[in-house]
Amino acid sequence: QVQLVESGGGLVQAGGSLTLSCAASGRTFSSYAMGWFRQAPGQERERVAAISRSGGSTYYADSVKGRFTISRDHAKNTVYLQMNSLKPEDTAVYYCAARLTITQAVYASYDYWGQGTQVTVSS
Numbered sequence: 826q827v828q829l830v831e832s833g834g835g836l837v838q839a840g841g842s843l844t845l846s847c848a849a850s851g852r853t854f855s856s857y858a859m860g861w862f863r864q865a866p867g868q869e870r871e872r873v874a875a876i877s878r879s880g881g882s883t884y885y886a887d888s889v890k891g892r893f894t895i896s897r898d899h900a901k902n903t904v905y906l907q908m909n910s911l912k913p914e915d916t917a918v919y920y921c922a923a924r925l926t927i928t929q930a931v932y933a934s935y936d937y938w939g940q941g942t943q944v945t946v947s948s
Contacts, residue, residue, distance in 0.1 A: 827854075828937075829850075832942060833845040851902070855899050857925055861921060876904065
């Protein structure tokens with residue numbers, strides 16, 4: 826089992842940048858595909874980005890493509906979400922997720938979740 830702890834959220838003006846981090850416990854970080862999701866009040870949870878075990882494959886929602894970048898550092902057991910050109914509609918609680926897998930796929934569903942970190946973008 827893996828435990829996930831997000832950090833890096835906060836308040837930023839539109840057009841600004843933030844980098845979210847998700848630290849994973851355990852020694853098998855490289856066995857997990859990872860993802861970032863977000864949920865705004867009154868809305869369904871949305872998959873924002875995903876990355877394969879090796880980092881060789883990634884996925885981005887159309888709403889963030891070209892602005893957000895997902896990456897992972899196996900030495901630090903951490904996955905990142907670099908968010909640039911932020912918009913007020915990016916305001917949400919952002920969640921990190923993990924899925925144990927033997928493939929190099931990116932996924933839409935995950936088994937383990939962090940507690941979330943709030944991102945607020947002011948106009």
